[in-house]
Amino acid sequence: MAMGRYFKNLNFSIGLALSTMVVVMALVSLFWTPYSPNTMDAHHRIEAPSLAHPLGTDQYGRDQLSRVMVGAVNSIIVGLMTVAIGMGAGIVLGLTSAWGGRLADEAIMRFSDLLFGFPAVLSAILITAVMGPSAVNAMLAIGIFYIPVFARLTRASALTIKGLDYISAARAAGQEEVAIIRRHVLPNILSPLIIQATVQFAVAILAEAGLSYLGLGTQPPHPSWGRMLNEAQTFMELAPWMAVFPGMAIAWTVLGFNLLGDGLRDILDPRLR
Secondary structure (H helix, E strand, O other): OHHHHHHOOHHHHHHHHHHHHHHHHHHHHOOOOOOOOOOOOHHHOOOOOOOOOOOOEOOOOOEHHHHHHHHHHHHHHHHHHHHHHHHHHHHHHHHHHHHOOHHHHHHHHHHHHHHHOOOHHHHHHHHHHHHOOOHHHHHHHHHHHHHHHHHHHHHHHHHHHHOOHHHHHHHHOOOOHHHHHHHHHHHHHHHHHHHHHHHHHHHHHHHHHHHHHOOOOOOOOOOOHHHHHHHHHHHOOOOOHHHHHHHHHHHHHHHHHHHHHHHHHHHHOHHHO
């Protein structure tokens, strides 16, 4: 019955279907791809889509389908790691801000404002200037940018329920503040955090693709959708499929997780039911 309520939501159903296809493609690529994604074949350079190469080949003769499949793994890892960084640190800071008194609240919120002043791309440029361009540094930059997003959401949600009767009753029963947060606060603020995590997952994939396009993210020869777009721009007139298919993969994935987040918001937010 509960699952039926989820699948009655059109956004959730479409988003789940699209995102599941991307995840399945990534899992399949861990065990099988039509060709090795990094194997060059000079005899089959810039070939149009065919039965042998359904998505064509690039300027080095590498199979585009294999590279798109492996690129999905990279995108999912980036999404998971950046959301984990932002959500993990953001929840701690948000709860500390809500429960730690006025001084802690003011300090954490001003720190969040400072982080908001450095967008993900600018943070990546600063980090890679010091540590060098890599996928890890790009994930770190995007994850740091997400910390204030989750911190503010956690703080707002925690403050909403902080003064409710069942929290006062838990204090009257002699429960420690840490126990109250763990047993009563966190379970009741998870819904908006899960919704936000789903949306930020899609944004992280898009941000990583942009950073890779600029040469600040995943480095060759590892496949990345953003990097594939960067390499395809020189061959747009000669081989448009080199840009079309990785671009479609990015759009498909971002759309899927955005719809999934919108669907979860409609289902889990009682004000929207």
